[in-house]
Amino acid sequence: MTTAPAPAPAARTAGRAGVYARAFWGLVLRDARVLVREFVGFLLRTVMNPLLFTFVFTYVLPKTGGAFVPGPGDLTFATILLPGLVAVAIFFQGIAAVALPLSIELGSTREIEDRVMAPLPVTLVGVEKVAWSAVQSIVAAAMVFPMVILISAEPVYVHVASWPILIAVVLLASFVAGFLGLLLGTIVKPRQIGLIFSLVVVPITFLGCVYYPWERLESIRWLQIVTLVNPLVYVSEGLRAALTPNVPHMPTPVIFGALIALTTIFGCLSVASFRRRVID
């Protein structure tokens, strides 16, 4: 009953790390193909939020006399808003690119199956989703700059004060957002997906120091303390440190400490939750 083994494809002869790397790359190629197919959707979900916010707060309101009272010096509202909107763009991708599709793929269709059966540890299947969402986060972040600068009726005082801080904050933020997306995608059922928006996206955005620097919350002390649990706060503040250092912001060690801690916590929780969902 013994027959000759089938001819060995590359996967069976390559070393373990090579097999994992090829499988990981295959998952990236699959996600890239899907993104290309759904590129208009990606563009819309990435552009709409910063576009409307910039339009209303830095164009419509100044023109209609309802403008935000600027701070001293070159603190226009657009200047305060830009890092915040970049932060939101990064975070929103984590939810849109990981949580929403994953919730469906893990739901009744179980279409994650083929990727789970790929020859690499299940943990890496989850990490790939996060890594790919991080790429989208970075693209989304880059798209916010021209929009704010072009649309705003007031001048935007932005220059990269520190490339290392900018790169580190964007990278860490992209992974925090991706891991949060992975966690939400594994615990929220497809039917409850709307809840992600009302219970996560909206509160995180509005209380994420997007439209005001954290320091300005001093006058509402309790809120200033409560918002410290919001990961977006550290992203907004970190981007202010990198892009608009004249706007008050948290000290960078605090920002990085928090972002590294959040990456670790969300990373462990989300991967464990993903494994629980795909392995009985």
Add this chain to the structure above:
Amino acid sequence: MQNDPQNALDLEGVTKRYAPPPAPNAVDGIDLHVPHGEIFGLLGPNGAGKTTTVGIATTRVRPTAGTVRVAGVDAVADPAGAKRHIGVVTQFNTLDRACSVAENLYFHGRFFGLSGREARVRCAFLLDAFELGERSDAMVPQLSGGLARRVQLACALVHRPEILFLDEPTTGLDPQSRIALWEAVERMRDHEGMTVVLTTHYIEEADRLCGRVAIMDRGRILVCDEPDAIKRDAGSATVVTLRLSEPDPAMAARLAALPGVRSADGDGVLVRVNVADGDGTVPQVVAAAGDRLKDVAVERPSLETAFIALTGRGLRE
């Protein structure tokens, strides 16, 4: 056959417990040894533990106890290593709905380390072999049930697995699609030489396709042999089911006493008589039932009668 390094699949003492006792174990200490190149069937009613067993062998379910070797790889300690050697068709359409038919196959090949060119060549071959060429650009939600299952099968074969697992592959398919799928499995087995492990609750499927069959019930393997041997040895005999026009509690005992009758039981109206193979016994039974006989059904030895003999119940009861 036992623990032969040539075996494609070895399960020993495999147990899966989802809830603490007294809840029964989903899989209860089973041993299975499948040599290379065999088409092996796990037959049993729904809830027998077949899907859990396949889940364990394909690394999707972690066993509570026992050892699992897939193509020689310890699937519990090294699931990623084991996954390199297997292809899986689940009982649900788990194809990637964001991708077309051809893309499902292509990316599956990429996951398993094929280069872009290798994957394209292999996809073209499989699309052709499964007569999917015309639908290669169709998106998954547009596929009918039978077509989707064929795509799943093609997908599972892209990386030339040593073992192909088919979990209830024909459930929900119309008879034509079912036969087409059987033929495809046999054709690909002949062409690629892989081992096939399939679960089913269709007797005909196990009987027609499988070199050997394990009959499972309540998490245990009751018997494991070639279908013909099971029919012959499992005490299964021709089963004569009599329906009486009015209850007769003594009927079963009276029939059991007839020569050539192995056993008889029933509730008075419905009497099930196990008859040893041999001509002439069935007419005797019918004659002995007398005027009260309303209807009679004769079932030749099959895996179904074997299952009844082993468990006292039908596969679909």
